Amino acid sequence: MTFVDGAVTVRVPASSANLGPGFDALGLALSLHDTITAEVIDSGLEIHVTGEGQDGVPLDETHLVVEAMHAAFDLLGGRPSGLRLTCDNRVPHGRGLGSSAAAIVGGIVLARALVDGGDDLLDDAAAYQLSVDLEGHPDNVAAAFFGGLTIAWIDGAAAEVERLATDVEVTVFVPPAAVSTKKARGLLPETVPHADAARNAGRAALLVAALTGAPHRLISATEDWIHQGYRSEAMPDSYKLLRQLRVDGVPTIISGAGPTVLAFARGVADRAPSGWAAHELTVDQTGAEVVRDTV
Numbered sequence: 226m227t228f229v230d231g232a233v234t235v236r237v238p239a240s241s242a243n244l245g246p247g248f249d250a251l252g253l254a255l256s257l258h259d260t261i262t263a264e265v266i267d268s269g270l271e272i273h274v275t276g277e278g279q280d281g282v283p284l285d286e287t288h289l290v291v292e293a294m295h296a297a298f299d300l301l302g303g304r305p306s307g308l309r310l311t312c313d314n315r316v317p318h319g320r321g322l323g324s325s326a327a328a329i330v331g332g333i334v335l336a337r338a339l340v341d342g343g344d345d346l347l348d349d350a351a352a353y354q355l356s357v358d359l360e361g362h363p364d365n366v367a368a369a370f371f372g373g374l375t376i377a378w379i380d381g382a383a384a385e386v387e388r389l390a391t392d393v394e395v396t397v398f399v400p401p402a403a404v405s406t407k408k409a410r411g412l413l414p415e416t417v418p419h420a421d422a423a424r425n426a427g428r429a430a431l432l433v434a435a436l437t438g439a440p441h442r443l444i445s446a447t448e449d450w451i452h453q454g455y456r457s458e459a460m461p462d463s464y465k466l467l468r469q470l471r472v473d474g475v476p477t478i479i480s481g482a483g484p485t486v487l488a489f490a491r492g493v494a495d496r497a498p499s500g501w502a503a504h505e506l507t508v509d510q511t512g513a514e515v516v517r518d519t520v
């Protein structure tokens with residue numbers, strides 16, 4: 226196994242999981258990206274981070290991108306003698322916009338691109354499987370990896386995905402404070418009423434139709450009964466904004482485990498509470514991609 230000369234850059238999108246009723250299954254890749262560049266060097270590990278997380282992420286082997294790269298190198302045939310990594314982060318951390326999935330998918334695609342013939346040694350199915358194994362949940366990973374609208378599930382141990390095209394436009398409202406996915410998952414009950422599960426399943430099916438050709442159904446299609454309400458105590462301001470926008474007829478959901486709020490609409494950015502950031506975004510149709518090879 227040999228490594229390519231020079232630096233390789235990968236661009237990987239933010240993603241929104243759940244999308245309301247599609248808990249742990251649906252994902253949407255968004256036009257907000259982390260850009261990661263790496264190069265094999267003689268020895269050592271050099272990590273430079275700008276943007277989101279620049280003052281918080283570890284600059285050693287526990288950096289999430291490095292962990293993912295090492296896992297991929299191990300499957301590809303071996304780790305390099307040294308690595309220089311530069312991360313330009315735009316995906317907010319701890320906000321339900323798939324920053325961990327972006328780091329893991331970005332790291333794996335980057336490691337593969339640093340190896341001669343890497344695409345053959347670790348094809349997309351194997352790279353996606355590794356990404357899901359490292360992340361734990363497939364929903365953000367699927368969107369970050371493949372772009373577009375994704376339906377992800379685990380069959381036995383196998384990570385599966387079906388990708389669909391959508392050109393929906395969204396506004397995301399990002400609050401100033403993070404909520405960890407672990408905390409948000411801890412608020413979920415062991416069981417939900419059968420009636421809630423049944424109507425959620427119906428709305429999740431409707432949501433796929435709404436996002437792929439029936440946008441007038443979005444307000445009904447984004448209703449959820451099995452996770453958003455249970456988590457509202459951890460993100461009361463997000464839940465309040467969600468209810469206000471929905472009352473006004475704007476299809477709105479909590480993005481992933483929160484606390485970001487996502488509206489399937491444009492022209493509503495002025496509804497952001499004080500101190501929040503609002504971004505008008507489109508769907509990333511590509512997923513993680515190598516944007517510059519061996520400069």
Ligand code: HSE
Binds near residue numbers: 243249365406410452
């Ligand atoms: N679907 C997950 C959750 C988050 O809502 O807990 C992303 O994997």
